[in-house]
Amino acid sequence: MTETPAPASPVPAGAATPGSVTRADGAVAAAPGLLRIGTRGSALAVSQTTTVAEAIARATGVDVVLVIITTHGDVSRAPLAQLGGTGVFVSALREALVAGECDLAVHSLKDLPTGPCEGITLGAVPVRADPRDALCARDGMTLATLPAGAKVGTGSPRRAAQLLARRPDLQVSDIRGNVDTRLGRISDDLDAVVLAAAGLDRIGRGDAISERFPFHAAPPAPGQGALAIEVRSTDVELPVMRRALAALNDPWARAEAIAERALLGTLEAGCAAPIGATAAVEGGTLTLSATVYRLDGSEQLTATASAPWEPAMPDAAAPTELGRRVAEELLARGAEHLAPLGGTR
């Protein structure tokens, strides 16, 4: 009898018995057969981390526990642009990881500062959710049907500039708070808010979306819709960690996110900079397009470039070089004169 080879599977084979997924109230000691996954405590963060934890438990058979870490970004109600820019949601999770209070940390990739972090490795970028921005308006209105002078809430200078570029008559006001708080403002004192579609989809509030903005009209924040799974650099080669990260990582999402982040890094821009970017792989080509806005939306600058890239034979440096190339073109064309790029890092 001849052996039939197992069919090739795009998904690594799961463990015979999935591990359990639980949520801890306080600190959890390291233990064999247990992975502790650090997360912010918001509904959105817990929902996306639970999905990651379930995938790890399936792929490895080990038990996974969610450890909730409170970050400065969760506690403060100051406008996002004044919170010290990039990293407000991230540092507490990274500190917990380095201190050994958890073994993996799950971040929204767009919240990560662009520079490397001592002792920490980007272990995986999972399959990306919808990267687009979403308009959530009263009475199901779209950007085209909002009345003249309508009030739209967003805490993001990029979203404000993009709204004003398309509808200069709108009154854009700064809002903060978690997704439910922001949605609560609709009909209360605002006609609409703009949020990431990914966040709404992840917490089951996709019903609140009246329009998903097209990429060309409102390119999202670099990395939007993607998650970043960080681990201690000393742990990446552990067999259980290798299996977990291989099961989680999506090479396409990773290449796109890295290109978008390299752009931001070269521009030395923070997460509050008015920059939209969108990268996509199609037929062996990675294309990155980015737009920098004047804060009032009255002017914008777009650059686009492509590079060969395939998941089967990834040129590891290609996404980074592409991001750098597009950023350099924007700088050469005067991006710094259009907007404060690094002001809120």
Ligand SMILES: NCc1[nH]cc(CCC(=O)O)c1CC(=O)O
């Ligand atoms: N800056 C806040 C933030 N960071 C990540 C998300 C959710 C979307 C995502 O995962 O990219 C949001 C909310 C928003 O932009 O509406």
